[in-house]
Amino acid sequence: MLCATLPSAGGVPLVKRRWPNVPLKYSFRERRSAVALVGTAFALSERQTLRIYEARGAMAEQLIRFFHGYRNTPTPANKDVSFVD
Amino acid sequence: MEKSKGQRQPRRQIATPGLSITFVEAEEAEIIQTVSEWRTRHLLFLTSEASHENFEIFFFEHLQTSKGSLTARDIVDVARLGHPPADRALRHYIQICSEARRLDEMPTSVIDYLMRDVAAGAPLRSGYPSTAPQVANNVMRDVAICWWGASG
Numbered sequence: 001m002l003c004a005t006l007p008s009a010g011g012v013p014l015v016k017r018r019w020p021n022v023p024l025k026y027s028f029r030e031r032r033s034a035v036a037l038v039g040t041a042f043a044l045s046e047r048q049t050l051r052i053y054e055a056r057g058a059m060a061e062q063l064i065r066f067f068h069g070y071r072n073t074p075t076p077a078n079k080d081v082s083f084v085d
Numbered sequence: 086m087e088k089s090k091g092q093r094q095p096r097r098q099i100a101t102p103g104l105s106i107t108f109v110e111a112e113e114a115e116i117i118q119t120v121s122e123w124r125t126r127h128l129l130f131l132t133s134e135a136s137h138e139n140f141e142i143f144f145f146e147h148l149q150t151s152k153g154s155l156t157a158r159d160i161v162d163v164a165r166l167g168h169p170p171a172d173r174a175l176r177h178y179i180q181i182c183s184e185a186r187r188l189d190e191m192p193t194s195v196i197d198y199l200m201r202d203v204a205a206g207a208p209l210r211s212g213y214p215s216t217a218p219q220v221a222n223n224v225m226r227d228v229a230i231c232w233w234g235a236s237g
Contacts, residue, residue: 010123014120022112038120041117041121042124042229053230056232070218
């Protein structure tokens with residue numbers, strides 16, 4: 001559902017398709033990995049990007065856990081003023 | 086120059102067989118530029134607002150079609166936990182049913198939400214506080230990092 005809203009590939013899959021010689025997850029000597037390079041473009045560290053990439057299979061579970069387990073208590077900052085006068 | 090104890094020296098660069106350092110650097114710069122340009126072009130799809138909008142559409146479609154394992158009751162439960170996308174989807178669905186004079190066709194859980202929650206207050210403002218887990222805010226960015234798009 002969510003993937004369908006993005007018109008084309010942009011992250012790690014794009015890099016691996018166009019530059020197959022680039023290592024996927026782990027930088028090797030002076031050769032930076034696809035994950036590290038994508039992270040730079042997304043203003044993230046290599047470690048953050050790797051964590052996101054490695055957790056991609058569990059993203060749906062994380063969302064389900066978030067929606068069913070997290071109570072978002074409305075505060076004056078995120079609750080609209082009532083329409084009623 | 087003599088290295089004193091505890092003082093870090095720049096890492097020595099080791100040449101990759103068959104590739105010069107400059108070629109590797111140029112290739113990496115090209116990759117970063119390509120991904121950055123893609124990101125700039127699709128920035129509207131990658132924001133937290135876009136993530137919330139996608140969840141709202143997802144919940145709304147499930148309310149309309151009643152397909153899959155996600156029931157109207159589940160969406161009402163999620164909305165009652167204070168999640169704005171579920172609340173907005175329910176309000177949108179109720180509005181559509183109301184305009185089409187189909188209120189009596191709505192699931193009982195949605196009718197209950199209409200009477201107890203919609204009547205009681207205004208919609209929740211979109212977004213989550215910074216102290217909340219950022220999983221819903223960052224989902225479109227994370228999808229963009231990890232997967233192909235529709236035409237990929």
